[in-house]
Amino acid sequence: xxxxxxxxxxxxxxxxxxxxxxxxxxxxxxxxxxxxxxxxxxxxxxxxxxxxxxxxxxxxxxxxxxxxxxxxxxxxxxxxxxxxxxxxxxxxxxxxxxxxxxxxxxxxxxxxx
Amino acid sequence: xxxxxxxxxxxxxxxxxxxxxxxxxxxxxxxxxxxxxxxxxxxxxxxxxxxxxxxxxxxxxxxxxxxxxxxxxxxxxxxxxxxxxxxxxxxxxxxxxxxxxxxxxxxxxxxxxxx
Numbered sequence: 366x367x368x369x370x371x372x373x374x375x376x377x378x379x380x381x382x383x384x385x386x387x388x389x390x391x392x393x394x395x396x397x398x399x400x401x402x403x404x405x406x407x408x409x410x411x412x413x414x415x416x417x418x419x420x421x422x423x424x425x426x427x428x429x430x431x432x433x434x435x436x437x438x439x440x441x442x443x444x445x446x447x448x449x450x451x452x453x454x455x456x457x458x459x460x461x462x463x464x465x466x467x468x469x470x471x472x473x474x475x476x477x478x
Numbered sequence: 479x480x481x482x483x484x485x486x487x488x489x490x491x492x493x494x495x496x497x498x499x500x501x502x503x504x505x506x507x508x509x510x511x512x513x514x515x516x517x518x519x520x521x522x523x524x525x526x527x528x529x530x531x532x533x534x535x536x537x538x539x540x541x542x543x544x545x546x547x548x549x550x551x552x553x554x555x556x557x558x559x560x561x562x563x564x565x566x567x568x569x570x571x572x573x574x575x576x577x578x579x580x581x582x583x584x585x586x587x588x589x590x591x592x593x
Contacts, residue, residue: 399581408482408568408584409521454521458580465511465523465534466582 368392369457371469379477384442386472388455391436395457399466400429400440403452412453413440442474450476481505484569484585491559492593499554499588501569509533510552511570511582512544521568527552559592566590 370389378384388398396417401409415422415429415438422429428441442449452473456466484501491497503510511534512524526534530546541557556563569585 401582401584406487406586408570408586409582410584411581414581465526467523468513468521470519 367469368395369455369467369469371453371455371472373472374470375473375475377475377477378445380447381444384440384445384449384474384476386440386442386453386455386474388438388440388469389436390438390457392457392459392467393436394459395467397458398429398431398438399456399458400427401454401456401468403454403471409454445474445476447476447478450474480585482569482571482583482585484567484588486588487586488589488591490591490593493559493561495559496555496557497559497590498556499567499569499590501552501554501585503550503569503571503583505571505583507571507573507583508549509572509580510546510549511572512552512554513568513570513584514538515566515568515587517565525552525554556590559590561592564590564592 368391399414400412402412403409413424413427415431431438452471454471455469482503509528511526513521515521524538525544527546529549543555546552566587566589568587570582572580572582
């Protein structure tokens with residue numbers, strides 16, 4: 366039962382353009398959403414998060430948008446840089462965080478020069 | 479200085495063997511976790527410990543036994559390894575549990591291959 370879905374296994378974007386990574390969730394109890402970035406042979410590292418009381422959170426080149434009614438969030442990276450090439454995981458947590466984080470399968474972002 | 483370190487990075491072993499993966503964090507965090515990334519690339523939580531006490535124990539075979547000697551360490555022992563145990567195992571830690579959206583800090587993973 367996939368509660369967090371990232372339907373695009375990979376995405377290729379030209380350097381300098383905008384990268385948009387999408388994530389859908391099914392559990393309405395999720396209250397907090399996070400994006401993690403993962404390079405090969407490394408563990409995921411935290412990138413940006415958003416609480417369900419907000420619809421947008423921005424940090425430098427990274428912006429996360431949340432549409433609660435659609436149970437959809439997206440990560441925008443602009444401008445995309447070669448170092449952004451990595452696997453991006455969407456994650457969600459419920460009230461109290463006692464269940465840990467529920468992750469999607471990840472989207473492999475490839476930034477082309 | 480690696481914040482969350484786990485050893486070994488690669489582990490190749492035969493079916494039926496018993497093996498351990500060690501994890502240490504130097505961040506002073508209270509909570510540590512084990513996640514498994516299977517062949518389908520899902521990262522799924524297996525266990526979490528808060529101050530050496532088990533908080534989460536997802537449906538994993540009882541061949542998997544976590545051990546936390548202190549809050550900076552959470553080791554994973556696996557008995558009678560099976561082919562299906564082949565995966566990448568990630569250790570992680572966070573500042574506190576029970577708080578929505580706590581950030582997890584991950585180790586670099588242990589790739590376990592059972593032959």
